[in-house]
Amino acid sequence: MDFVMKQALGGATKDVGKMLGGDQAEKDPEAQKKEEDRREALRQQEEERKQKHAKMEAERERVRQNVRDKYGLKRREEREAEAKAAMEAGSEGSLTRPKRAIPPGCGDASDEGPEESLFEAFLKYLPGPIQEFFRK
Template identity: 85%
Template sequence: MDFVMKQALGGATKDMGKMLGGEEEKDPDAQKKEEERQEALRQQEEERKAKHARMEAEREKVRQQIRDKVSA
């Protein structure tokens, strides 16, 4: 029966065990990689927020210049 399943599914049998709740291959550096990924995401988010704050400050400066021109 196992032979028939392998023939029918081709190379998909390796992933079949994982889908059915079998053992997954563990990456020894998975924890470290995940921490590095999380840190990179945090850093990107901080950079994005800083860029947004700079852009908003510049916009407010332009708005104020327009207000000054209109009211003068």
């Protein structure tokens, strides 16, 4: 019978005292000090890692800036800001496209002389006898 009880409970008999709160009141002051020392060491390691990372990133940025200076490149933020400003400035007062985007001569016909028809423009590129044939 004793064997059956041990098998049924397994290793739970060891944890019964912990479940009742017996071990929580008796903590080893040495273990608490070791835990604090461990946490302090982890914090220091994390600080060192962050410092090392910041140093490496500063070195990378210095190399990037040297390349930008050498080839006359701009930072991504500067390029995006310029493109955004150009889009905003170019689209003032227009719903579809900026007015400056319309090439000269493609606007209103009132400021130009008489326009040629498409057929007449096409005839200019044909040989003489064919031009006369189509004009008749």
